Amino acid sequence: MNIRKIAELAGVSVSTVSRVLNRHPHVSESARSRVLQIIEETDYSPNLNAVQLKVGRTRVIGIVTPTLNHYYLQLIKGAANRGKGYGYQVLIHQTEEQPEQEMQALELLRRKKVDALMILRRATPWADIAGYLKYGPIVTCEPMQNGHVPAVFLDHYEGFRLGLEHLIRRGRCKIACVVGRGGSRNSKRRLDAYREVLENRGLPAREEWIFRDVYTAADGRRAADRLLALPERPDAVMTANDLVAAGLLAEIRERGLRAPEDLAVVGFESDESGIADIVGLTNVTNPLDAVGRKMFDTLYARLKESGHEAGKPSGGKSKTPAADSVKAVDGGSAETDEKSGASPALHFELRVRSST
Amino acid sequence: MNIRKIAELAGVSVSTVSRVLNRHPHVSESARSRVLQIIEETDYSPNLNAVQLKVGRTRVIGIVTPTLNHYYLQLIKGAANRGKGYGYQVLIHQTEEQPEQEMQALELLRRKKVDALMILRRATPWADIAGYLKYGPIVTCEPMQNGHVPAVFLDHYEGFRLGLEHLIRRGRCKIACVVGRGGSRNSKRRLDAYREVLENRGLPAREEWIFRDVYTAADGRRAADRLLALPERPDAVMTANDLVAAGLLAEIRERGLRAPEDLAVVGFESDESGIADIVGLTNVTNPLDAVGRKMFDTLYARLKESGHEAGKPSGGKSKTPAADSVKAVDGGSAETDEKSGASPALHFELRVRSST
DNA sequence: GCTTGACCTGGAATGCATTCCAGGGGTTAG
DNA sequence: CTAACCCCTGGAATGCATTCCAGGTCAAGC
Numbered sequence: 016m017n018i019r020k021i022a023e024l025a026g027v028s029v030s031t032v033s034r035v036l037n038r039h040p041h042v043s044e045s046a047r048s049r050v051l052q053i054i055e056e057t058d059y060s061p062n063l064n065a066v067q068l069k070v071g072r073t074r075v076i077g078i079v080t081p082t083l084n085h086y087y088l089q090l091i092k093g094a095a096n097r098g099k100g101y102g103y104q105v106l107i108h109q110t111e112e113q114p115e116q117e118m119q120a121l122e123l124l125r126r127k128k129v130d131a132l133m134i135l136r137r138a139t140p141w142a143d144i145a146g147y148l149k150y151g152p153i154v155t156c157e158p159m160q161n162g163h164v165p166a167v168f169l170d171h172y173e174g175f176r177l178g179l180e181h182l183i184r185r186g187r188c189k190i191a192c193v194v195g196r197g198g199s200r201n202s203k204r205r206l207d208a209y210r211e212v213l214e215n216r217g218l219p220a221r222e223e224w225i226f227r228d229v230y231t232a233a234d235g236r237r238a239a240d241r242l243l244a245l246p247e248r249p250d251a252v253m254t255a256n257d258l259v260a261a262g263l264l265a266e267i268r269e270r271g272l273r274a275p276e277d278l279a280v281v282g283f284e285s286d287e288s289g290i291a292d293i294v295g296l297t298n299v300t301n302p303l304d305a306v307g308r309k310m311f312d313t314l315y316a317r318l319k320e321s322g323h324e325a326g327k328p329s330g331g332k333s334k335t336p337a338a339d340s341v342k343a344v345d346g347g348s349a350e351t352d353e354k355s356g357a358s359p360a361l362h363f364e365l366r367v368r369s370s371t
Numbered sequence: 372m373n374i375r376k377i378a379e380l381a382g383v384s385v386s387t388v389s390r391v392l393n394r395h396p397h398v399s400e401s402a403r404s405r406v407l408q409i410i411e412e413t414d415y416s417p418n419l420n421a422v423q424l425k426v427g428r429t430r431v432i433g434i435v436t437p438t439l440n441h442y443y444l445q446l447i448k449g450a451a452n453r454g455k456g457y458g459y460q461v462l463i464h465q466t467e468e469q470p471e472q473e474m475q476a477l478e479l480l481r482r483k484k485v486d487a488l489m490i491l492r493r494a495t496p497w498a499d500i501a502g503y504l505k506y507g508p509i510v511t512c513e514p515m516q517n518g519h520v521p522a523v524f525l526d527h528y529e530g531f532r533l534g535l536e537h538l539i540r541r542g543r544c545k546i547a548c549v550v551g552r553g554g555s556r557n558s559k560r561r562l563d564a565y566r567e568v569l570e571n572r573g574l575p576a577r578e579e580w581i582f583r584d585v586y587t588a589a590d591g592r593r594a595a596d597r598l599l600a601l602p603e604r605p606d607a608v609m610t611a612n613d614l615v616a617a618g619l620l621a622e623i624r625e626r627g628l629r630a631p632e633d634l635a636v637v638g639f640e641s642d643e644s645g646i647a648d649i650v651g652l653t654n655v656t657n658p659l660d661a662v663g664r665k666m667f668d669t670l671y672a673r674l675k676e677s678g679h680e681a682g683k684p685s686g687g688k689s690k691t692p693a694a695d696s697v698k699a700v701d702g703g704s705a706e707t708d709e710k711s712g713a714s715p716a717l718h719f720e721l722r723v724r725s726s727t
Numbered sequence: 728g729c730t731t732g733a734c735c736t737g738g739a740a741t742g743c744a745t746t747c748c749a750g751g752g753g754t755t756a757g
Numbered sequence: 758c759t760a761a762c763c764c765c766t767g768g769a770a771t772g773c774a775t776t777c778c779a780g781g782t783c784a785a786g787c
Contacts, residue, residue, distance in 0.1 A: 017773055028737040033775060041735055063482040064424035065773035069742055073420070075462065083448040085441065092439040095463060106431065106462050107451060126419040232649045261649045293588045293617045294649065373743055384767040389745060397765055421743035425772055 016059045025053040036061060067127075075104050076314060077129035079120040081112045081136045086303070090135055090156060093307020101315060103130075112138045125150040131314040134164075152317035154310045158200045165317075167309045169301065171201040171255075171283075175208035178253045178281040178299045181367045183216055187251035187279055191224035193238055193263070194255045202227075205255060224249055235262020243270065243278075250278060257284035261294045281367075297369045372415045381409040392417060423483075431460050432670060433485035435476040437468045437492045442659070446491055446512060449663020457671060459486075468494045481506040487670040490520075508673035510666045514556045521673075523665045525657065527557040527611075527639075530721050531564035534609045534637040534655045537723045539572055543607035543635055547580035549594055549619070550611045558583070561611060580605055591618020599626065599634075606634060613640035617650045637723075653725040 018036075022029040027046055034042045035050040053059075067073045076098060080087045095105045106129055110116035117139045123129045124147055131152040137144060145163040147153060154165045175192075182190055192209045194202045206225065213220035223245065226238045235258065242249060242263075254260040260282035267274050274280055275297070282291060282298030291298050374392075378385040383402055390398045391406040409415075423429045432454060436443045451461045462485055466472035473495045479485045480503055487508040493500060501519040503509060512524045531548075538546055548565045550558045562581065569576035579601065582594045591614065598605065598619075610616040616638035623630050630636055631653070638647060638654030647654045 018775095019773080029774075030737060030776080031735085034736090037775080041733090043735060046735080060478060060482050062424065062773055063479075063484045064420055064429070065742090066775080068418065068420035068424050068744095068773080069775050071742075083444055083451065085444075088439055088441075088444055091463075095439065095465060099465065104462055104464060106460055107447075108460060109451060109455065122416060123419075126416050128419045258649070265649055265651070290646065290649065293614070293621055293646065295621070374745095375743080385744075386746080386767060387765085390766090393745080397763090399765060402765080418743055421772090422745080424743080424774095425745050427772075 016057050018059075018061065021050065021053050021057065021059055024057065025050045071127065073128065073130055074102055075106050075129045076131045076133060076311070077106045077108055077120055077123050079108050079110055079117060079132060079134045079137070081110050083107070083109065087135050089303035090307040090310070093304030094133060094311040095307075096304075097308040097311040098315075101311075103311070103315075110136075110138070112136070114138050118143075121147045124153070131318060133310050133314065152314045152321075154313045156306055156310060165313050167306055167313055169306060170204060172204040172208040174283050174299045174301060175205045175253060176212050177367055178283060179208065179212045181297070181299075182251045182253065182279060182281060183212075183218070185251075185275075185279065188218050189224075189247070189249040190218065190220075190251045190253060191226065191242055191249035192220075192253050193226040193229045193235070193259055195228065195230050195259075197227045202255070209253065229255075229259050232258050232262035232265070235259040236266040239263045239266035243267070243272075248278075251275075252278065252280050253283075254280065255283055257282035257290045257296060257298055260284075260296050260298065261290050264294050264296060291368070297367065300366055300368050372413050374415075374417065377406065377409050377413065377415055380413065381406045427483065429484065429486055430458055431462050431485045432487045432489060432667070433462045433464055433476055433479050435464050435466055435473060435488060435490045435493070437466050439463070439465060443491050445659035446663040446666070449660030449665075450489055450667040451663075452660075453664040453667040454671075457667075459667070459671075466492075466494070468492070470494050474499075477503045480509070487674060489666050489670065508670045508677075510669045512662055512666060521669050523662055523669055525662060525721070526560060528560040528564040530639050530655045530657060531561045531609060532568050533721055533723055534639060535564065535568045537653070537655075538607045538609065538635060538637060539568075539574070541607075541631075541635065544574050545580075545603070545605040546574065546576075546607045546609060547582065547598055547605035548576075548609050549582040549585045549591070549615055551584065551586050551615075553583045558611070565609065585611075585615050588614050588618035588621070591615035592622040595619045595622035599623070599628075604634075607631075608634065608636050609639075610636060611639055613638035613646045613652060613654055616640075616652050616654065617646050620650050620652060647724070653723065655721050656724050657721065 018029050018032050022032045025032065025046075027050060031042060031046055032050050033039075035047050035054075076094070078091055078094065080091065091105065091107070098105060106123070108116070108120040108123065110120065117134075117137055120132065120134075121139075121144065124132045129151075132147075132154075134144065134153060134155040134157075136157060137155065141164060144153060144155075148164065152165075154167060156166065156168045158166060158168055179190060190209075190213065192206070194205050196202050209225070210220045224242075226242065229235060229238045235254070238259070239262070242252065243266075252260075252263060254263065260280045263280050264274050267278055267280070272278060280296065282296050284291065284298050284301055290296065374385050374388050378388045381388065381402075383406060387398060387402055388406050389395075391403050391410075432450070434447055434450065436447065447461065447463070454461060462479070464472070464476040464479065466476065473490075473493055476488065476490075477495075477500065480488045485507075488503075488510075490500065490509060490511040490513075492513060493511065497520060500509060500511075504520065508521075510521045510523060512522065514522060514524055535546060546565075546569065548562070550561050552558050565581070566576045580598075582597065585591060585594050591610070594615070595618070598608065599622075608616075608619060610619065616636045619636050620630050623634055623636070628634060636652065638652050640647065640654050640657055646652065
């Protein structure tokens with residue numbers, strides 16, 4: 016069953032059927048109703064591959080993620096929910112951080128299987144990715160080395176600053192700090208915050224109070240081990256994520272110490288983890304879903320400006336993309352914006368959430 | 372840049388270009404190399420929409436999920452990983468349990484945007500879903516009322532049985548039980564297990580030891596409240612999920628009781644939650660990712676038998692779908708299999724995992 | 728009465744790749 | 758020497774819907 020058959024059965028041309036299908040004006044009421052009736056009777060629905068081929072748009076955005084875990088899920092969820100309001104769906108592409116897998120994902124854009132690409136994490140050099148910008152919008156959530164690819168992300172400096180000031184307000188003065196990947200920009204920013212904030216308040220920021228390469232709950236336990244064995248024991252810890260914080264808490268409590276009384280722990284995580292509530296953890300909420308939404312908005316803006324998109328948000332309850340807690344950096348096109356070697360700092364709003 | 376242009380530039384016909392592209396035999400070495408060179412030079416890559424339109428296959432499977440949370444993520448992950456081995460990608464369609472959204476997802480199948488559909492949860496009547504089977508394979512992970520739609524799921528009876536027997540082996544004899552949705556089949560099976568297993572062992576299964584409609588960690592805390600207030604206090608609790616179990620544990624411990632010494636709690640969850648490790652919970656692992664994999668296998672088998680698929684698993688490290696811990700129920704087609712009113716019980720393997 | 732324009736409709740080109748069919752050239756077997 | 762067959766190649770039909778262009782009808786305005 017295709018549009019030709021429908022036209023035949025209804026005794027009109029395919030143009031007319033197409034006009035009915037797409038709610039174009041200039042179709043007589045009689046023709047319209049005849050066509051609609053035949054469509055109803057024959058249970059016809061247009062083949063989307065043909066439509067997509069013709070209009071050159073699929074209303075699908077590809078999401079490139081190294082793996083499907085809690086963290087990336089937040090981003091995906093934010094983007095998927097926002098996209099849904101505009102009639103977009105998401106195609107998940109897992110890369111396991113393998114460059115070849117990433118190339119496959121980039122090919123999807125060139126080959127028009129997706130309209131745009133959201134890269135949550137990449138192993139491919141930025142330059143290679145930028146080469147695909149000519150096929151469609153791409154956005155990432157990693158601070159990029161050059162300004163070619165648009166990026167949306169939050170500055171972990173702010174997150175750490177908030178958490179640290181919370182601890183300081185509560186009277187803590189020997190604050191330790193636990194981060195993950197030593198080399199990552201986010202870790203660097205967190206350490207910057209650790210050193211600067213404490214220094215500004217006249218508090219010590221000792222090197223031996225910094226624990227690196229701590230990722231999991233088990234790592235957190237080990238970090239607690241080492242931390243509690245220090246000659247001068249800290250009275251608080253700022254961590255880079257809730258799982259780690261939970262590990263610390265568990266270890267601390269199992270040793271008969273009380274948290275937060277003896278040792279306060281602050282996490283840094285998106286709302287939905289649920290762990291904070293369970294273990295009674297105070298954390299700085301990291302609005303990953305807002306980042307995801309903003310990423311979609313960035314792509315959408317590009318799609319619209321390239322005439323890719325009619326620009327009609329559908330549905331009733333889609334929020335306006337106005338004020339959000341995350342800002343996007345506009346990478347500009349590879350030709351027009353050569354200035355920024357590194358991406359600028361970003362404004363955003365986080366908050367400390369105490370679980371009582 | 373399209374195949375026609377390539378043909379022109381290479382001085383051959385489009386047929387020849389197509390043959391080169393698809394590695395068909397019967398292309399002279401000279402023609403092949405010329406075409407490849409032009410493809411290289413012009414940076415050409417075939418438009419997938421055209422290919423998909425022509426061959427009637429997209430190598431995308433749609434996953435219909437009510438929301439993106441930890442639970443469904445496990446299933447999605449299992450399916451996506453398995454699918455990747457066969458060159459399939461997944462398109463996520465969130466429904467928020469709204470029938471209209473589900474209809475949209477079903478339409479994707481009819482309109483050939485996806486080759487097959489995985490329904491993780493539905494609000495639409497089975498009969499309506501079965502009506503779409505003629506457009507492509509559909510699989511669900513919910514026990515279905517009639518045998519029309521193939522389903523892959525595990526029997527929660529077994530999960531509960533394992534957990535209960537674990538508790539009994541540890542000498543517990545006053546075992547309570549916490550479940551979620553009262554009406555769901557899974558809850559029913561769990562309660563069946565609770566009553567039958569305890570009865571078989573000559574232990575009491577009291578009505579007042581059954582707590583229903585408990586879903587979240589907070590609910591778990593409240594359940595603990597009520598449970599600890601009972602005149603005859605149980606010495607163990609079997610729960611339907613880890614989050615709830617964690618809530619119970621937290622409440623119990625905050626009241627100064629020791630778990631598992633004073634009150635043992637067993638969860639029921641997929642491996643990856645991570646919560647079990649953090650709070651020191653023993654649970655029955657629920658291999659959701661295996662269910663996801665099996666769901667994909669079920670779809671894939673159908674695709675293959677309908678000639679949809681060439682049947683060549685790609686890549687080196689794809690596991691053989693041979694022995695798995697979950698079994699599929701073959702729903703048969705709506706015409707050929709009218710016998711089973713309800714789905715039969717399923718075999719599978721779970722295990723108890725103690726966190727020490 | 729004629730022009731202008733709105734409204735409706737159909738035809739054909741278009742987007743792009745796949746595949747069947749037919750045909751030419753060369754080789755081998757009978 | 759011819760029939761049979763293989764290899765290579767191109768043409769054209771095909772999958773299906775969109776859209777531009779042109780043509781026709783009818784009513785309103787000058």
